[in-house]
Amino acid sequence: MFGLFKKKSKLELLQEQYKKLQKEAYQLSTVNRTASDQKQAEAEAVLNQIKQLELQEGK
Numbered sequence: 001m002f003g004l005f006k007k008k009s010k011l012e013l014l015q016e017q018y019k020k021l022q023k024e025a026y027q028l029s030t031v032n033r034t035a036s037d038q039k040q041a042e043a044e045a046v047l048n049q050i051k052q053l054e055l056q057e058g059k
Contacts (some may be wrong), residue, residue, distance in 0.1 A: 010053060012048055015050060018043055021040075024039045025039035025043060
């Protein structure tokens with residue numbers, strides 16, 4: 001109940017975006033390989049942002 005209004009952190013938002021992009025890339029891989037590769041590249045960029053954020057929080 002109390003977690004209902006909890007705002008998600010930037011890290012959580014990026015992780016959700018990464019999962020979404022990975023899922024889209026997988027679905028596109030059977031239909032359009034170039035679009036799938038593009039989604040995979042976007043997911044990799046988000047993953048790099050996640051890693052940078054984790055490093056900053058770790059310090």
